[in-house]
Amino acid sequence: xxxxxxxxxxxxxxxxxxxxxxxxxxxxxxxxxxxxxxxxxxxxxxxxxxxxxxxxxxxxxxxxxxxxxxxxxxxxxxxxxxxxxxxxxxxxxxxxxxxxxxxxxxxxxxxxxxxxxxxxxxxxxxxxxxxxxxxxxxxxxxxxxxxxxxxxxxxxxxxxxxxxxxxxxxxxxxxxxxxxxxxxxxxxxxx
Amino acid sequence: xxxxxxxxxxxxxxxxxxxxxxxxxxxxxxxxxxxxxxxxxxxxxxxxxxxxxxxxxxxxxxxxxxxxxxxxxxxxxxxxxxxxxxxxxxxxxxxxxxxxxxxxxxxxxxxxxxxxxxxxxxxxxxxxxxxxxxxxxxxxxxxxxxxxxxxxxxxxxxxxxxxxxxxxxxxxxxxxxxxxxxxxxxxxxxx
Amino acid sequence: xxxxxxxxxxxxxxxxxxxxxxxxxxxxxxxxxxxxxxxxxxxxxxxxxxxxxxxxxxxxxxxxxxxxxxxxxxxxxxxxxxxxxxxxxxxxxxxxxxxxxxxxxxxxxxxxxxxxxxxxxxxxxxxxxxxxxxxxxxxxxxxxxxxxxxxxxxxxxxxxxxxxxxxxxxxxxxxxxxxxxxxxxxxxxxx
Amino acid sequence: xxxxxxxxxxxxxxxxxxxxxxxxxxxxxxxxxxxxxxxxxxxxxxxxxxxxxxxxxxxxxxxxxxxxxxxxxxxxxxxxxxxxxxxxxxxxxxxxxxxxxxxxxxxxxxxxxxxxxxxxxxxxxxxxxxxxxxxxxxxxxxxxxxxxxxxxxxxxxxxxxxxxxxxxxxxxxxxxxxxxxxxxxxxxxxx
Numbered sequence: 001x002x003x004x005x006x007x008x009x010x011x012x013x014x015x016x017x018x019x020x021x022x023x024x025x026x027x028x029x030x031x032x033x034x035x036x037x038x039x040x041x042x043x044x045x046x047x048x049x050x051x052x053x054x055x056x057x058x059x060x061x062x063x064x065x066x067x068x069x070x071x072x073x074x075x076x077x078x079x080x081x082x083x084x085x086x087x088x089x090x091x092x093x094x095x096x097x098x099x100x101x102x103x104x105x106x107x108x109x110x111x112x113x114x115x116x117x118x119x120x121x122x123x124x125x126x127x128x129x130x131x132x133x134x135x136x137x138x139x140x141x142x143x144x145x146x147x148x149x150x151x152x153x154x155x156x157x158x159x160x161x162x163x164x165x166x167x168x169x170x171x172x173x174x175x176x177x178x179x180x181x182x183x184x185x186x187x188x189x190x191x
Numbered sequence: 192x193x194x195x196x197x198x199x200x201x202x203x204x205x206x207x208x209x210x211x212x213x214x215x216x217x218x219x220x221x222x223x224x225x226x227x228x229x230x231x232x233x234x235x236x237x238x239x240x241x242x243x244x245x246x247x248x249x250x251x252x253x254x255x256x257x258x259x260x261x262x263x264x265x266x267x268x269x270x271x272x273x274x275x276x277x278x279x280x281x282x283x284x285x286x287x288x289x290x291x292x293x294x295x296x297x298x299x300x301x302x303x304x305x306x307x308x309x310x311x312x313x314x315x316x317x318x319x320x321x322x323x324x325x326x327x328x329x330x331x332x333x334x335x336x337x338x339x340x341x342x343x344x345x346x347x348x349x350x351x352x353x354x355x356x357x358x359x360x361x362x363x364x365x366x367x368x369x370x371x372x373x374x375x376x377x378x379x380x381x382x
Numbered sequence: 383x384x385x386x387x388x389x390x391x392x393x394x395x396x397x398x399x400x401x402x403x404x405x406x407x408x409x410x411x412x413x414x415x416x417x418x419x420x421x422x423x424x425x426x427x428x429x430x431x432x433x434x435x436x437x438x439x440x441x442x443x444x445x446x447x448x449x450x451x452x453x454x455x456x457x458x459x460x461x462x463x464x465x466x467x468x469x470x471x472x473x474x475x476x477x478x479x480x481x482x483x484x485x486x487x488x489x490x491x492x493x494x495x496x497x498x499x500x501x502x503x504x505x506x507x508x509x510x511x512x513x514x515x516x517x518x519x520x521x522x523x524x525x526x527x528x529x530x531x532x533x534x535x536x537x538x539x540x541x542x543x544x545x546x547x548x549x550x551x552x553x554x555x556x557x558x559x560x561x562x563x564x565x566x567x568x569x570x571x572x573x
Numbered sequence: 574x575x576x577x578x579x580x581x582x583x584x585x586x587x588x589x590x591x592x593x594x595x596x597x598x599x600x601x602x603x604x605x606x607x608x609x610x611x612x613x614x615x616x617x618x619x620x621x622x623x624x625x626x627x628x629x630x631x632x633x634x635x636x637x638x639x640x641x642x643x644x645x646x647x648x649x650x651x652x653x654x655x656x657x658x659x660x661x662x663x664x665x666x667x668x669x670x671x672x673x674x675x676x677x678x679x680x681x682x683x684x685x686x687x688x689x690x691x692x693x694x695x696x697x698x699x700x701x702x703x704x705x706x707x708x709x710x711x712x713x714x715x716x717x718x719x720x721x722x723x724x725x726x727x728x729x730x731x732x733x734x735x736x737x738x739x740x741x742x743x744x745x746x747x748x749x750x751x752x753x754x755x756x757x758x759x760x761x762x763x764x
Binding site for chain 4: 067069070071072110111112115116129139143144147148150151152153155167169170173174177178181182
């Protein structure tokens with residue numbers, strides 16, 4: 001653990017590990033070391049006393065959470081193939097990053113981890129003001145959750161090398177140019 | 192089914208059946224016929240094509256949703272006895288009103304069914320604009336959910352004789368004097 | 383100032399003075415001393431360093447905030463007479479309770495002071511965790527704002543003799559039987 | 574007006590014209606024709622019966638909306654120079670794009686137009702389900718508002734050549750690679 005992590009107040013800090021579900025990992029994660037890096041972050045977060053919160057996509061049977069009007073999600077609702085991404089073992093959090101001990105799991109139905117979930121309630125109930133984000137994809141859950149967190153006055157950090165996107169140039173643009181305006185960028189090694 | 196129910200557009204109407212959990216029923220429900228009346232409402236709602244949504248209180252292990260500062264809920268967090276109200280069979284929805292078929296279950300951690308849940312998301316995704324409420328207690332989940340629903344522009348109905356409160360005079364005051372300002376009052380027989 | 387007020391941390395406490403608008407006062411307030419009591423509360427709050435926040439109903443021209451579907455508010459939208467309640471001097475905060483100095487004014491368009499406003503944002507930005515509520519009517523803005531505040535984990539107090547309702551028995555039932563479940567009741571003299 | 578605009582239902586569509594404030598325009602807008610293009614969009618929107626909504630940043634005296642903890646906004650709170658960007662004529666909507674007729678103005682205090690405002694309330698009250706977005710900066714209000722709109726199930730369009738960013742490559746990456754995943758891209762000429 002570096003000097004940097006010592007500057008967090010662990011009791012008021014949460015690591016958000018987002019959308020690391022088995023099918024999503026297999027579709028998006030090209031760097032074979034990313035899971036190991038992310039697993040190391042979770043391990044160090046737990047041992048330092050930070051709250052680990054896993055965010056994952058999930059639905060009730062027949063997906064009542066999804067509008068037929070949603071251009072983004074109606075494909076999931078209407079296509080058996082898309083739906084399978086989030087069902088059964090494919091939809092589980094990847095075993096390398098699975099919940100342990102006092103970790104919390106939040107199930108979401110949209111892009112941002114805050115939309116229609118109890119994430120903000122849990123964070124405030126536990127006086128957590130600092131969020132450390134990583135996940136897949138960079139231009140999906142990470143981007144949307146970061147912007148919501150900033151607008152809700154959380155202090156935010158993003159672990160850039162524990163995020164990945166289908167398009168590498170999008171990942172690079174966001175991590176290098178957009179996220180630094182809103183957040184402090186870190187690497188897994190910094191943590 | 193009376194003429195009155197014919198005035199609902201069933202595809203855009205949901206019945207919210209709230210906090211009818213076994214321990215809560217045994218603590219609050221004094222009228223032995225209330226469960227049968229409420230069960231009849233759910234049966235007629237399903238057969239007419241309305242969406243039935245069950246709302247219940249529930250927590251993750253160790254109740255991370257609850258703040259130590261909460262005067263209302265910290266007792267649940269800190270007292271084994273209070274916590275048992277919401278755990279295991281005591282916390283299940285009462286068998287007489289249990290979910291069936293395409294019913295939806297929403298788990299909440301506060302008084303209102305809207306606070307920190309995906310209820311509003313589900314209602315909007317399904318173009319549901321009319322809510323028919325009943326539950327326990329009148330001065331708890333029914334009152335708080337009704338006021339949130341009104342402020343979110345839902346058209347609301349309350350089935351007064353399927354609500355109950357620890358204090359009968361509070362129930363009567365709310366149903367007779369407060370709810371009519373915000374909502375249309377019905378009885379189970381009207382439905 | 384009594385011993386009781388000394389137990390508040392003034393820098394983290396706000397007094398919410400709600401819907402004390404001239405036309406509303408003239409319609410609802412029957413006790414001629416209520417305005418003087420409420421004015422004393424605001425004066426003592428300011429001198430002790432608490433934040434005073436005035437909440438009032440107001441609309442843009444043509445009331446785009448109001449849905450034609452709203453059974454509660456469409457009368458305001460569609461009736462010139464109802465609309466005048468909230469326009470010009472009739473809609474201003476009553477001169478006896480007018481904003482002063484660093485007081486904040488929040489304009490709302492629904493029943494609860496939290497719905498569609500920046501109230502929660504302002505409270506959190508200023509680390510305010512305790513709210514002291516009073517206003518007109520007891521079964522309107524006070525009830526709805528109290529329930530929202532409780533579900534958002536604010537510590538709440540209601541100054542019962544600075545609230546009033548069109549129906550005295552509704553006021554009494556809420557203040558004596560419903561509010562104590564959610565809040566600590568005070569009188570203006572306690573403050 | 575092209576064939577494309579004919580596919581909108583004007584009565585259920587709003588154009589969001591965002592953060593086009595005089596000081597922001599002078600800092601960000603490098604293309605001298607952008608204001609004329611955006612003004613044309615507003616003109617055609619009004620004449621076709623769409624609702625034009627202007628979104629702008631603004632604060633009460635002393636900026637109580639801003640937390641001292643906010644890394645993004647505390648500079649505005651604490652620096653006279655930053656604050657002047659949003660005050661007086663500098664903070665007004667640029668005259669070339671000023672509100673007219675039945676246009677609506679929404680004042681915000683964060684990045685997204687939805688955070689802590691009545692925008693969602695106004696849209697829902699008017700049955701508006703389609704949003705056409707433009708504004709400054711691409712990586713600020715446009716990005717954050719788009720993501721919130723998508724998560725709230727609005728159908729969204731972005732007019733790419735009526736958005737601009739301090740960094741042209743960020744603008745290009747977002748408009749070409751990120752926005753198309755969430756939205757339909759248009760040009761002012763398409764509209």
